[in-house]
Structures are given as structure tokens and as C-alpha cells.
Amino acid sequence: VDTRPPAAPVFAAAPSFAAGPGAPVLSWTGEPGARSEWRVLASGGRLVLGPAQTEATSAAPGPLEAGSYLFEVRQIDAAGNAGAWASAPFAVLALAGPAAPPPAAGVRPARAGASLRLP
16 A cells, blocks of 8 residues: 655746746656646735646646746645645736837827917
């Protein structure tokens, strides 16, 4: 009878940030044949996504709003033993909005207190 949990996964790729409303792709290695369970926590340990189970060894959680997060993953072996969580902090950066279009040629912005005189 297997009662020993797998070791915590080791991150192979864990970018520290992502631009836009997504999240970075995180990948890890661990015990062969084990499935992974992951979750995303926000400030104060609030659960944002998950827990989600997968046979894969990578995830791109999202979409997420701009902010700081903690990605956690653990492995569950074939006997159902859950290992320790491994953590990787990351941030989602806000994208700058589109620039305002320039004024049309020959048009100047109005000034405060300006008046229009007609002939």
C-alpha cells in the first residue's frame, strides 16, 4: 500500500509577469505518472482560480486582471496521495490604452475662456 506523497513539483519555467489580461505559462516537473492540481491566489491568500486538476505539467491560468498573484501546484500520485504545494509568484501588468488620435489638420483644441467671433 502506497502511503507516501510525491515530492513538491519543481518549476521548469515560471515567468515573473505577463502583459495583458492573461497570465504567464508556468511549467513544472515531478513524479512520473502523477497528476497535478493547481490554483491561483491573490493578495491575502484569496483563491482566484482553481483548484484545477490536469495530466499536463504546464498551465496558463487566466484571464486575470492586473495585479499580483501566487501560482501553486502539487502532485497527486496514482494512490491518491497529495504532495506539498510548490509556489511561484507572478504579476499581470495592465496594458496601456490606445493613444488618443491627433487633432485633424488645421484644427486647434479650444482654450478655456475662448470665444468664437463671426464676421
